[in-house]
Amino acid sequence: MAAITERVTLAHRQAPSYRGIWAWIASVDHKKIGIMYIYAALFFMAFGGAEALLVRIQLWQPNNHVVSAETFNQLFTMHGVTMIFLVAMPILIGYINAIVPLQIGARDVAFPRMNSLSLWLFVLGGLFMYTSWFMGGAPDAGWFNYVPLSGGHFSPGAGVDFYDIGLQITGIGTLMTAINFLVTILNMRAPGMRLLRMPMFTWSALITMLLILFAFPPITVNLILQMMDRLFHANFFNIPLGGNALLWQNLFWIFGHPEVYIVILPAFGIISEIIPTFSRKPLFGYESMALALSVIAFLSFMVWTHHMFADGLGPIVNTIFAITSMLIAVPTGIKIFNWLATLWGGQIRFTTANLYALSFIPLFVIGGISGVMLAMAPADLQYNDSYFVVAHFHYVLFGGTLMAALAGLYFWFPRIWGRLLSERLGRWNFWLVFVGFNVTFFPMHILGLEGMPRRISTYAPGYGWTTPNQIATIGAFILLAGMLVLLYNLISTFLRKPDLEQDPWDGRSLEWSIPSPTPEYNFAQVPLIEDRDAYWVAKRQGKELPKAEPLGPIHMPSPSLSPFFLALTIVIAGYGALLHVDWLALIALLAAFWQIGLQLVHEDHGYHVHPDVPAGGAAE
Amino acid sequence: MSAHSETTRIAIAHETSQELGLPKDHRILGIWIFLAGECAFFASLIGSYLGLHLGVAHGPTGAQIFDLPLTTVATLILLTSSLTVVLGVAAMQRRDVRGMQLWLWLTALLGLFFLEFQGYEFYTFYHGGLTLQTSAFGSAFFTLTGFHGLHVAFGVFWILLLLFQSMKHGINEDRTTKVFVMSLYWHFVDVVWVVIFTLVYLAGKVG
Ligand SMILES: [Cu+2]
Numbered sequence: 005m006a007a008i009t010e011r012v013t014l015a016h017r018q019a020p021s022y023r024g025i026w027a028w029i030a031s032v033d034h035k036k037i038g039i040m041y042i043y044a045a046l047f048f049m050a051f052g053g054a055e056a057l058l059v060r061i062q063l064w065q066p067n068n069h070v071v072s073a074e075t076f077n078q079l080f081t082m083h084g085v086t087m088i089f090l091v092a093m094p095i096l097i098g099y100i101n102a103i104v105p106l107q108i109g110a111r112d113v114a115f116p117r118m119n120s121l122s123l124w125l126f127v128l129g130g131l132f133m134y135t136s137w138f139m140g141g142a143p144d145a146g147w148f149n150y151v152p153l154s155g156g157h158f159s160p161g162a163g164v165d166f167y168d169i170g171l172q173i174t175g176i177g178t179l180m181t182a183i184n185f186l187v188t189i190l191n192m193r194a195p196g197m198r199l200l201r202m203p204m205f206t207w208s209a210l211i212t213m214l215l216i217l218f219a220f221p222p223i224t225v226n227l228i229l230q231m232m233d234r235l236f237h238a239n240f241f242n243i244p245l246g247g248n249a250l251l252w253q254n255l256f257w258i259f260g261h262p263e264v265y266i267v268i269l270p271a272f273g274i275i276s277e278i279i280p281t282f283s284r285k286p287l288f289g290y291e292s293m294a295l296a297l298s299v300i301a302f303l304s305f306m307v308w309t310h311h312m313f314a315d316g317l318g319p320i321v322n323t324i325f326a327i328t329s330m331l332i333a334v335p336t337g338i339k340i341f342n343w344l345a346t347l348w349g350g351q352i353r354f355t356t357a358n359l360y361a362l363s364f365i366p367l368f369v370i371g372g373i374s375g376v377m378l379a380m381a382p383a384d385l386q387y388n389d390s391y392f393v394v395a396h397f398h399y400v401l402f403g404g405t406l407m408a409a410l411a412g413l414y415f416w417f418p419r420i421w422g423r424l425l426s427e428r429l430g431r432w433n434f435w436l437v438f439v440g441f442n443v444t445f446f447p448m449h450i451l452g453l454e455g456m457p458r459r460i461s462t463y464a465p466g467y468g469w470t471t472p473n474q475i476a477t478i479g480a481f482i483l484l485a486g487m488l489v490l491l492y493n494l495i496s497t498f499l500r501k502p503d504l505e506q507d508p509w510d511g512r513s514l515e516w517s518i519p520s521p522t523p524e525y526n527f528a529q530v531p532l533i534e535d536r537d538a539y540w541v542a543k544r545q546g547k548e549l550p551k552a553e554p555l556g557p558i559h560m561p562s563p564s565l566s567p568f569f570l571a572l573t574i575v576i577a578g579y580g581a582l583l584h585v586d587w588l589a590l591i592a593l594l595a596a597f598w599q600i601g602l603q604l605v606h607e608d609h610g611y612h613v614h615p616d617v618p619a620g621g622a623a624e
Numbered sequence: 625m626s627a628h629s630e631t632t633r634i635a636i637a638h639e640t641s642q643e644l645g646l647p648k649d650h651r652i653l654g655i656w657i658f659l660a661g662e663c664a665f666f667a668s669l670i671g672s673y674l675g676l677h678l679g680v681a682h683g684p685t686g687a688q689i690f691d692l693p694l695t696t697v698a699t700l701i702l703l704t705s706s707l708t709v710v711l712g713v714a715a716m717q718r719r720d721v722r723g724m725q726l727w728l729w730l731t732a733l734l735g736l737f738f739l740e741f742q743g744y745e746f747y748t749f750y751h752g753g754l755t756l757q758t759s760a761f762g763s764a765f766f767t768l769t770g771f772h773g774l775h776v777a778f779g780v781f782w783i784l785l786l787l788f789q790s791m792k793h794g795i796n797e798d799r800t801t802k803v804f805v806m807s808l809y810w811h812f813v814d815v816v817w818v819v820i821f822t823l824v825y826l827a828g829k830v831g
Contacts, residue, residue, distance in 0.1 A: 114650035183657045187650045221664035229672060238756050238763035246679020246760030251672060597778065605785045607798060
């Protein structure tokens with residue numbers, strides 16, 4: 005009898021198990037969530053890339069009419085929105101999910117179910133925005149969506165509503181990621197891992213999450229205000245009834261400038277992991293790197309007006325913001341010199357990951373220099389709204405963020421997927437992307453200086469714009485070839501048997517100290533950290549990492565479908581509001597609050613796993 | 625590795641984690657960080673209001689329409705609810721479950737009273753000629769106070785869920801943290817109201 009009762013209790017405590025696709029949807033494991041973030045980001049990248057190619061085809065020659073002007077507006081708007089919100093941020097958040105808990109010696113994130121909710125808000129919110137193409141047209145007022153162009157008068161279709169509501173949905177998810185990883189990094193580090201012993205990628209994640217925490221609320225408010233204007237006829241941006249168009253610009257760029265650091269700081273973090281690893285040297289100037297990240301984050305909140313120099317805010321405002329903008333070059337320069345000093349005298353290995361990381365440095369410097377040129381307020385009036393700006397931000401966002409993201413993909417692939425990507429294909433992939441990128445975007449500097457405005461759907465002959473445009477379009481197809489090689493590399497690697505090499509690069513941080521594939525509990529025993537680069541130091545001394553706890557059963561959180569359904573409910577509320585089906589919006593919103601309430605009183609007992617004892621045998 | 629050094633290390637590890645002096649429960653740090661984000665949210669809303677409150681078009685101004693005695697009573701009610709939630713948490717820490725429930729019921733009730741006042745205020749303003757569509761001032765006023773009201777309403781809902789949970793299953797360490805986290809949220813919502821009362825109503829009546 006007693007035995008039966010016991011079995012019943014155990015069964016009650018057993019985690020619900022899901023099969024097939026549901027196992028992924030219900031997963032609260034940071035590793036699986038990270039993988040799904042990366043897959044979804046690559047999926048959206050295909051769409052964002054296709055939009056860019058159509059833009060480049062349209063601009064191939066003067067008076068071209070491959071797409072209409074209306075379609076062209078939708079293409080460049082969705083290209084920008086996709087690449088920033090659905091590719092750059094999610095792929096970096098994917099790496100942060102997959103790697104940061106491992107780097108700090110944690111078994112999961114602080115709020116695993118909330119992590120799943122973040123993922124699904126991003127995925128479903130992104131798909132929501134993409135359905136706009138079939139529902140009357142995509143957003144078409146540019147990625148920064150200025151009023152009055154984006155107002156009901158000039159954008160009567162639903163496109164901008166998709167932008168307003170879709171970005172609110174994905175934004176809530178991003179905000180929850182920030183809360184989750186701030187608590188994870190501050191509270192869940194392995195014993196002995198002080199802040200100044202954390203790997204630089206984790207540092208960059210910490211600072212990025214702080215930026216998200218304070219940058220996303222202003223854009224959320226901005227989106228809410230515009231939604232009120234467009235759906236409920238409020239007057240925030242309606243000038244005749246007292247509204248103010250500059251309010252949109254201010255709130256947008258108070259978010260928008262930190263946003264560029266939200267997508268570049270983790271890239272800095274990736275580069276700071278890869279360059280030391282492939283130079284076999286510790287990161288030069290570790291403390292100054294961490295300090296530079298913090299100073300950049302602080303300054304990034306006081307430069308937003310440099311996007312508004314042409315508004316006529318007056319010489320005092322422009323001067324102040326020009327100076328703060330240029331100040332950011334100082335901590336950024338420190339980082340560049342530290343990477344160069346790390347390479348100095350190192351035994352450099354030119355793997356694909358390192359090729360991408362090394363190319364990041366000059367490309368980002370070019371983008372940084374054109375950035376300082378743009379920060380000079382009087383000169384900016386010349387560059388403003390020209391292709392020079394387009395060249396600048398592609399050098400930092402593609403040459404910076406995406407090059408680092410691809411470096412990270414090759415570097416962490418064996419940790420995340422237990423396989424090494426082909427280095428031979430990797431080289432083809434790298435050189436095609438590197439050449440294609442420069443051929444596409446370098447001529448845009450010249451186009452801008454020759455006066456070609458951005459966002460025009462076509463141009464007349466005789467301005468000297470044709471040749472640079474054709475070079476850029478050819479470059480875009482070289483880029484496409486490079487990305488197809490990457491796709492082929494990914495597919496052929498997935499078709500191979502996993503090699504399950506634990507530490508293929510002679511890594512430095514804790515993610516390489518555990519077996520491959522990574523066990524679901526990450527660490528059978530949480531390590532005790534006594535150094536910066538503790539794993540690398542232990543390897544050099546021929547020792548094992550010391551353990552901070554005895555071997556024993558490990559508590560794991562239960563999988564759950566509720567985050568997915570909550571995200572789905574919120575998206576349904578979005579459709580309800582957008583289609584003016586008010587009862588649907590109201591019911592879905594109430595259902596969402598009901599589910600949030602249930603999550604707040606939810607009690608998850610989780611389950612226990614018994615770790616496999618490693619072959620070497622762990623100390624009892 | 626000898627068993628001895630292993631135990632020493634584990635002892636050291638334990639010491640180090642205590643040295644860090646970090647809260648044991650992630651939810652408490654989590655709610656503080658969430659509230660920091662909420663500060664940025666309300667700062668943006670209040671900033672928008674301050675930027676737009678003179679844009680009254682042909683509608684009434686704040687000085688014309690605000691009913692200060694009414695709002696003062698509402699403010700006092702909400703501030704009292706901060707006191708009752710403190711008394712509820714104090715009772716919970718004395719393991720006085722009934723006391724806790726009593727004070728939480730009272731808190732929820734005060735929250736509902738506040739919403740009642742807000743509903744009445746919106747109703748009179750509507751009939752006094754100020755709606756969301758009247759002017760930028762109207763849009764900013766209803767959006768700001770409306771979002772605050774939604775926060776109060778969600779807080780009431782949260783308190784009720786915790787009350788039902790404690791009545792059904794009693795209280796344990798986990799649920800204690802849940803109540804504590806909610807109380808921090810509740811205080812935050814009250815503090816935001818003090819800021820709104822000062823910057824919107826008091827300053828609006830003067831200016
Ligand atoms: Cu900027």
